[in-house]
Amino acid sequence: MERLQKVIAHAGVTSRRKAEEYILAGRVRVNGKIIKELGVKVGKGDKIEVDDVPIYQEEYGYYLLYKPKGVISAVSDDKERKVVTDFLPSVTERIYPVGRLDYDTSGLLLLTNDGEFSQKLTHPSHEVDKVYVAKVKGLATKQMLHPLTRGIKIEGRKTAPAKVEVISVDPRTGTSIVELTIHEGRNHQVKNMLQAVGLPVQKLKREKYGELTLKGLRPGDYRELNKKEVSSLLNLATNKTK
Structure with missing residues (x-):
């Protein structure tokens, strides 16, 4: 009801x-x-x-998409570029993305037609942890990333503390792989944070959203969330406010 x-x-x-x-x-x-x-x-x-x-009462739908690079996080585009809903042609509900991923960022994106669900997950006071893996230019160290764990000012606003980890460093190519866990959702946030500590992002992927992962999916694949997964996300969002 x-x-x-x-x-x-x-x-x-x-x-x-x-x-x-x-x-x-x-x-x-x-x-x-x-x-x-x-x-x-x-x-x-x-x-x-x-x-x-x-009026027609449409059923709620909740979907997880492995968004490829070069795709707009929207339901339409005036430049006729590919949008995320192009990858869910069999879904009949009028779904839209929960938050967004940049055009050149790949990874886990949620879509739904449940406005309350979307608002809870994207509101600054409710947001759920999201894990990103980035290939960056430069030889990353824990010391370089440490300021991100305290929060840094970007465009006049301080970010919330992030969890950071250096996955690998390649002196031959002068690049590194780093992992960031954040719960905010500002535009270009991960890129701006890494740029601020001298590690420009070359490639970025969101690998986890709450407890959800991309396991079993390839770029362009999607699946429907089950009731347990939807409840888990809502519980995580609610707990953020306590």
């Missing part, structure tokens, strides 16, 4: 706030009865009408 205004908004009729106004104005019927108070909950079997027009 879900609140009536949320169901109306999810159906694409209007925003949740406007849906509340519609209810108070007597413009909504549930099973033939006009509803004028907020707080009413409805289920899948209920017939809902707004201005005498029935």
